[in-house]
Amino acid sequence: MSGVPVSAYLALALILFCIGLYGALTKKNTIIVLISIELMLNAVNINLITFSKLGMAPAITGQIFAIFVIAVAAAEVAVGIAILLSLYRNRKTVNIDDMNQLKN
């Protein structure tokens, strides 16, 4: 860990977060959107671990927080996929653009 500065980890996390946000907002396939959301959450984890190891006040709390984020993210995506499955059974599509029953 010695050679790499903290800012590099933080930049990596920020870039990962932005890629995830971009993917979540632009992609047409719902599965890809869910994966992009995972990217955003994992960027958070990188941040937390970096701060917990190399931050100004290193403490184990950040790693605990990261474990909670991982567990909750898994639950969230499981629910997302389940909802997508039931939608697919009715509509036979996973394309976001086809989800247009509800609009003004």
Add this chain to the structure above:
Amino acid sequence: MDLETLLSYEWSLMGPEFIIVIASVILTLLDLFLPKKFNRRMLGWFAFVAVLAAIVSLLGLLDNQVGSILHDTFRLDSFAKAFKLLLLVGSALVLLLAIDYEPKEGLTEYRGEFFYLFLTGLLGAMIMSSSGDLITLFVGLELLSISSYILAGLRKKNLKSNESAMKYVINGSISTAITLFGMSYLYGITGSTNLNEMSGMLRTLTDPQYTYLLGLAFFMIFVGLAFKLASVPFHMWAPDVYEGAPTPVTAFLSVVSKIAGFVILIRIMVSIFSSIPVGDGTIPMLFDLQDFIGFLAAVTMILGNVVALRQRNIKRLFAYSSIAHAGYILVAFTAMSYVMFDSIWFYMLAYVFMNLGAFAIIQLITEKEGSEDIGHFAGLYRRSPILAVTMAVFILSLAGIPGTAGFIGKLNIFLGALMVSPSHYVLASIMIATTVVSYFYYFGIMTQMFFRPAAEETKLKLPAGTNAVIIICAVATILLGVMPQLAFDFLQTNFNQFMDFMG
């Protein structure tokens, strides 16, 4: 941790939460093992009784001093007690609506799931209102969110319900990720997740370099939490999800979920960002960023009220109206007057009754029809004069006409915005102007009910639970409008202006 330390905690502080968690576990098992033909409505009554028991247990805790257990991750201060009371009352009324809910295609198989998911969502909201740690706040937020994702999609065969749940999951996860990213910076700067320790750390910060990072964290957390409030910039899910979700779930989202959003917003913002000195160190960051919050509040009010004007679908209309109400409450949050907690609490109390009463009637009228067009309200006065009059009471209260709870709530927020110095004249006038705009769509419903001929003359059958909700809400709306001191005295005697929020 051995048994002795475990037993030394004052677990009674968590009494209401324990009741809810035990009830939801029992309901899950009962729903799994009971025979198919057993009427699942009984489970709803069980859940209702559990919520009532939690209210009683919370009332028993009202006199307690501030207490915190589990290393200060769970704290029971007056803020937690006051808002938990609102959450519990709101959920009890929503449960009564859910028991009577009967969509066109039926709900036989899934009805049981309604009730324990409501309870777990409520549990998440309660944990949020009394947590003193970022981790528990986050877990509570997600417990509420995940339960409501499933609830929104509970009508599995209904396309609109599927779609609304999908949109809700995607929007919700993105907003959660944004909030978390902001939280991770906060953790990085302070090295702790405990709200008290964090604010203590931040008071000593002087390096301006950190101020930028904290500003970024502030924006991300605010934007992410705007999702739960359904306020700008994360409001666009609300109309779609409100329209597609089953009506009791819409009521849950517009009341319980919104209250929970404000609870977590106040917890994080007031306890962390009000202790960061900026500039020459005399004003805290939260006050420095008031213009930003005020701008969002103004945009939320304008957008909610203006777009609501052209809605024909009653649930979409109420979605935009609920966006507008989030804007009004944000005005109180922007002003940060010393009556902020009182006025927000009172507005939400009024909002619980007026909005849930209105949703009870909406559910009654639209569940048998295929659509939720506003035209179904035509001639309601002919079909059932009492329903039409009570709906009128709720609508007048939502619009903020004197004599109703909504008026007192708005008046408090308005005065609060003018009482601080410098006064928020612009924000207060936008609030008045958008309230006037809101009269158009609210009174549009009244025109339908009283002056349009009915398409059908059939009498409406009132189920017992819905009936109870309508009566309670109507009485409370008028009572709080005529005698608001009832609620304010209750606040004064029990919560002492929320003095122990920071301590």
